[in-house]
Amino acid sequence: MLRYTVRRLGQLVIVVAVLSILLFAWLRSLPGGPVSALLGNRATPESRAALIQQLGLDQPLYVQYWKFLQRAVSGNFGVSTGVQPGTPALEVFLQRMPATLELSALALLLAVAAGIPLGYFAARRRGSWLDNVSITWSLVGVAVPVFFLAFLLKYVFALELGALPVSGRHEAGINATEVTGFYILDGLLTREWDAAWDAFLHLILPAIALSTIPFSVIFRITRAAVLDVTEEDYVRTAHSKGLTERVIRARHILRNALLPVVTIIGLQTGALLSGAVLTEQVFNLPGLGQALSLGFQRQDFAVLQVVIIASAMVYVLVNLIVDLAYAAIDPRLRTR
Amino acid sequence: MALLEVRDLSVSFARKGEPTVTAVDGISFDVQPGRTVGLVGESGCGKSVTSLAIMGLLPRRGTEVSGSVLFEGTDLLGLSQRDIEQRRGRDLGMVFQDPLSSLNPVVPIGLQVAEVIERHRGVPRRAAMSQARELLDRVGIPDPDRRLKEYSHQLSGGMRQRALIAMALACRPRLLIADEPTTALDVTIQAQILDLLTTLVADTGTALIMITHDLGVVAGMCDEVNVLYAGRVVERAERHELFAAPRHPYTAGLMASVPRLDSSGEQRLSPISGSVADNIPWEQGCAFCPRCSNALQLCGQATPEVEHTGDGRLLRCHNPVGEATPISVEGP
Numbered sequence: 276m277l278r279y280t281v282r283r284l285g286q287l288v289i290v291v292a293v294l295s296i297l298l299f300a301w302l303r304s305l306p307g308g309p310v311s312a313l314l315g316n317r318a319t320p321e322s323r324a325a326l327i328q329q330l331g332l333d334q335p336l337y338v339q340y341w342k343f344l345q346r347a348v349s350g351n352f353g354v355s356t357g358v359q360p361g362t363p364a365l366e367v368f369l370q371r372m373p374a375t376l377e378l379s380a381l382a383l384l385l386a387v388a389a390g391i392p393l394g395y396f397a398a399r400r401r402g403s404w405l406d407n408v409s410i411t412w413s414l415v416g417v418a419v420p421v422f423f424l425a426f427l428l429k430y431v432f433a434l435e436l437g438a439l440p441v442s443g444r445h446e447a448g449i450n451a452t453e454v455t456g457f458y459i460l461d462g463l464l465t466r467e468w469d470a471a472w473d474a475f476l477h478l479i480l481p482a483i484a485l486s487t488i489p490f491s492v493i494f495r496i497t498r499a500a501v502l503d504v505t506e507e508d509y510v511r512t513a514h515s516k517g518l519t520e521r522v523i524r525a526r527h528i529l530r531n532a533l534l535p536v537v538t539i540i541g542l543q544t545g546a547l548l549s550g551a552v553l554t555e556q557v558f559n560l561p562g563l564g565q566a567l568s569l570g571f572q573r574q575d576f577a578v579l580q581v582v583i584i585a586s587a588m589v590y591v592l593v594n595l596i597v598d599l600a601y602a603a604i605d606p607r608l609r610t611r
Numbered sequence: 612m613a614l615l616e617v618r619d620l621s622v623s624f625a626r627k628g629e630p631t632v633t634a635v636d637g638i639s640f641d642v643q644p645g646r647t648v649g650l651v652g653e654s655g656c657g658k659s660v661t662s663l664a665i666m667g668l669l670p671r672r673g674t675e676v677s678g679s680v681l682f683e684g685t686d687l688l689g690l691s692q693r694d695i696e697q698r699r700g701r702d703l704g705m706v707f708q709d710p711l712s713s714l715n716p717v718v719p720i721g722l723q724v725a726e727v728i729e730r731h732r733g734v735p736r737r738a739a740m741s742q743a744r745e746l747l748d749r750v751g752i753p754d755p756d757r758r759l760k761e762y763s764h765q766l767s768g769g770m771r772q773r774a775l776i777a778m779a780l781a782c783r784p785r786l787l788i789a790d791e792p793t794t795a796l797d798v799t800i801q802a803q804i805l806d807l808l809t810t811l812v813a814d815t816g817t818a819l820i821m822i823t824h825d826l827g828v829v830a831g832m833c834d835e836v837n838v839l840y841a842g843r844v845v846e847r848a849e850r851h852e853l854f855a856a857p858r859h860p861y862t863a864g865l866m867a868s869v870p871r872l873d874s875s876g877e878q879r880l881s882p883i884s885g886s887v888a889d890n891i892p893w894e895q896g897c898a899f900c901p902r903c904s905n906a907l908q909l910c911g912q913a914t915p916e917v918e919h920t921g922d923g924r925l926l927r928c929h930n931p932v933g934e935a936t937p938i939s940v941e942g943p
Contacts (some may be wrong), residue, residue, distance in 0.1 A: 508712040514668055515707075516727045516778060517700030526726070530717050605717055606762040 276602065276609070280595070287591045294587050295580070299340050302576050308332070309356045309574040330356070343580075352581045357573025358566050364577035367566060368585060373456030374444055374562035378554065379547045381478050382485035387540060390490045394497025394536075395529070401502065409494060416491030421550050425484035425557035432480060440477045442559035449473050481558045485550045489543035496539045500532035507531070534605055541597030545590040612684070613641040614818050615665070615786055619678035621842075622660050626673060634660040636842035636893060637678070642786065647812060647819040649833035649850075651826065651865070655887045657842040658822045662788045664688075665820075666705055667695040682786070701731040704779030704817075706808075708791040710771035714763035720747070720774050721759030727781040746777040751807060769800035773807065780811060787812060788820045793828065805831060826869050830854060838862045841890050841898035844917070847925040858924070858931040860905040897929065905930050 310318075310326050327333050331342065346353065352364040359367050397406040433441040444458055445451055451470035454461045459478070462471025504510065505528060513527045552564035559565075563582050570579040602608040622635040635657040642648045650658040663669045665680050667687060680687040682702065687695060699705075707713040715723060724743035728734060734742070740759065747755035750773040763771055772792060779787055789808060793801035809832050812819045821833055829836055829850065836853050838846040838861065846859040857863040864883040885902040892898065893914055900910040907930050915927045 508707060508709060509715040511668060512705075512707060512713045512775070512778075513715070515666055515699055515705040516730070517696050517698065518726060518730055519696065522726065522730070526718060527715050531715070606719075607716060607764045 276599075280599070283591075283595045283598070287588065287595075290591055291584055291588060295584055296340065298580060298583055299343065300336060302574075302579055303332075303336060303339070305574065307574055309576060312357055312572075312574045313360075353577030355575055355578045357575030358569045358578045364575075364581045367578050368563070368581045370456065371561055371563050371566050372585075373458075374560050375548070375551050375555070375564060377457050377459060377474075378478060378481055378485060378560065378562060379544075379551060381482040382547060382550075383489060383540075383544060385482055385486040386489035386493055386543070389486075390493030391497050391533075391536060394494040395501050395532075397494070398498045398501035398505070406498075409498075413491035413494045416487045419487070421484060421488065422553040422557055424487055425481065425554050428480045428484055429557060439480050440473075442477075444474060444477050444560060445470070446473050446477075477558075481554045481560060484557070485547065485554045488550065489540075489547065492539055492543055493536060497532065497536050500535050501528060504528050504532045530604060534601065537597055537600050537604065541594045544593045548586050548589075613681075614644045614683060615642040615820075616681040617641070617661075617665065617678070618681070620661065620664060620680060621675075621677045622657070622664050622669065623675045624673055625675065631675075634842055635664065638839070638842070638844055639678075640837050640844060640847065642818045642820060644785065644818055645812075645816045646834045647809075647821055647832055649829045649836040650820060650822045650839055651824065651829055651836055652839035653824060653887060656839040658839050659790055661839075662705065662790050662820065662822055665788065666699060666703060668699075668705075697731075700727045700779075700784070701782045702784050702786065704782070704784040704787045706772070706775050706779045706787065706789045706792045709795045710768060710775050711763065711795070713775055714771055716763055719760050719762060720766065724774065724778050724781055727778055731782045743777070743781070746781055747774065750774070750777045750780075750811070751803075752777075768796050769803060772796060772800075772804050776804075776807065776811070780815065780817065783815055784817060786818045786820065788822065790822045791824070793825075794823075808832070826865055838865070841887065841893065843893065843898070843927065844925065845899070845927045849923065852922065852924060856933055858920070858926050858933060859928050860903045860930075860932055861899050863932045864902075864904070897927075905932060 309330065310323055310332070314322060314326060331339055334342075343353070350365065352368075355362045355364050355367050393405075393409050397403075397409045400406055429441060432439050440446065449470055451458065451467055451474075452461065452465045454464050458474035459471050462468065462474055510523065510527055513523045518527075548564065551562060552567050554560070555562045555564035556568055563586070566578055567582055569575070570582065618639050620635055620638045621633065623631050623633040625631045638657070638661055640648065640650075650661060652658050660669070664676055665687065667690070669676065676688060678688070682698070687698070690698070714720070721740055721743050724746055725736065725739035728739040728742050729736060732739070732742075744755045744759055747758055752758050752770055752773050758766070758770070758774075763774075766774065776792075787808075792808065793804050796804060805828060808819065811817070819832075821828065823829060833850050835849055836847065837844050838853075838859060840861050846853070846857070846862050848858075853862065854866070857866055861883070864881075868880055868882045870880055883902055884904075889901040890898040891900060891911065896909075896911045896913060897903070897906075897915050900906050903910065909929050913929070915929045917925055917927050920926050
């Protein structure tokens with residue numbers, strides 16, 4: 276198990292190395308470039324040349340990459356030129372990460388907490404109204420674009436009904452002390468209950484919007500897996516032993532049915548970031564998604580590099596965790 | 612009194628848009644305490660469905676079960692879900708055909724044995740586990756302490772079936788149903804498993820219903836044999852009598868299609884022609900008629916009734932083997 280984990284972490288290094296090269300070259304081949312973004316179209320050739328030299332963009336690509344690597348090793352990932360000009364890219368990343376993590380974690384929690392039980396009960400009562408309603412809803416969930424759903428939720432619940440906040444992470448004027456950057460956690464840590472509650476209210480609509488696709492996928496996979504496993508011979512054996520329904524469901528059906536669900540949760544976690552770009556945009560949340568879209572608009576190489584490489588690392592790590600969880604549930608994978 | 616009295620058991624499956632299929636068509640038989648009774652027949656003759664019906668393990672949806680299954684006088688078919696659950700594993704145990712798929716791949720073997728004991732004996736986990744250990748030892752699984760913690764994929768096919776037998780016998784049921792317990796195993800392992808079953812049922816006084824298509828298994832362990840064809844019993848006899856003189860042409864056909872050591876090399880096997888797909892419905896005559904080498908004109912017209920032939924045997928045939936045939940129909 277340990278060897279396996281180490282090998283997978285080795286793979287992580289390779290993924291990051293290859294990705295950083297591709298990303299580096301790709302960003303610099305985009306039309307426009309940071310200089311136009313920074314100086315606009317009416318800049319004099321002299322000031323353009325000065326900035327190009329200052330940013331090192333006049334040097335060959337491999338030299339730029341080598342310098343990037345040298346600095347990166349010592350924790351210097353360059354300075355933001357567009358998202359928050361003048362701030363180190365790493366700092367931009369660290370400032371914005373909590374908002375995205377908080378949003379993604381809540382969305383994933385919602386998707387799992389609703390998807391697995393609903394999928395399970397829909398399968399147990401196949402053909403019932405609960406089953407039919409859930410299937411229809413999950414179909415709508417995967418079919419409706421995230422940004423449309425986000426706008427719809429915002430329009431109905433925030434603007435029309437006024438039940439929930441429209442945008443941002445906190446209400447203006449709320450007294451909140453920042454400790455970790457995770458606002459709900461900060462509120463709880465500092466016992467500023469109203470701040471924690473306010474941060475939570477701000478996250479509800481974005482989290483629902485972001486959770487819809489993973490919820491639908493998790494729901495469908497759970498339902499299908501439970502239906503499959505219920506037909507298995509070992510479930511019949513369990514019945515032949517006179518075990519109670521409760522034990523059969525928990526020990527014999529659910530554990531086996533969770534295997535494919537765990538895999539899909541891993542894949543969906545990776546997809547959350549792309550959903551976060553749209554959701555953060557609609558609800559004006561200062562997170563990594565917003566940094567990505569701003570970064571592309573303003574061609575902020577440094578910030579884009581940090582955010583994209585970090586996301587790739589998260590993706591690989593999440594899938595490593597999924598594989599370890601898989602082995603924890605399924606003994607057949609442990610003894611190989 | 613018989614331990615189990617199956618009376619007029621019928622099972623039919625109804626599917627939307629398809630004609631209802633009758634898998635078991637009025638089967639009756641008894642199992643006396645401690646006896647081993649064979650249910651023999653080809654695939655599709657209704658032997659597995661009969662066993663599942665006795666256990667109450669048929670899917671409820673689209674299944675019609677009629678008749679009665681009296682276990683010590685109680686009709687199992689009339690029991691509530693709760694009551695039949697309490698009897699399964701305690702009074703009735705079952706061993707299935709494919710040991711690999713019949714074991715849960717993610718639950719340790721020990722727990723799969725212990726959970727039956729836990730459920731029916733009401734003992735705590737630790738005590739159930741130590742009983743499970745003894746059981747594994749008794750069914751001949753070496754190093755039971757290690758095996759308790761292992762999973763089905765770590766066991767050999769024979770050991771898996773031994774573990775399943777341990778589960779089925781954990782609470783000393785009075786009736787064990789073994790549904791083709793050796794079909795999925797190697798020949799050498801088959802003999803070991805059959806030996807084990809024979810020893811265990813003899814030691815514990817458990818009655819056994821042995822479901823098989825293998826006449827060798829029947830010859831080796833059954834006291835009494837029911838030959839099933841198309842959902843009905845066509846012949847019943849004590850083992851020795853059946854093998855000495857099969858009366859039903861189907862039984863005779865089954866025996867002729869098994870190679871024998873004491874036959875000369877010249878003698879060819881004579882398989883039963885056709886397949887179960889050639890059957891005619893029982894209502895129109897004898898279902899076996901289209902495949903029968905002994906068929907009369909009558910066989911395709913009138914349903915043969917069950918007859919007691921005196922010596923405790925039952926027979927459902929217009930023209931049994933070993934009798935002077937009045938109007939024999941020559942083959943082409």
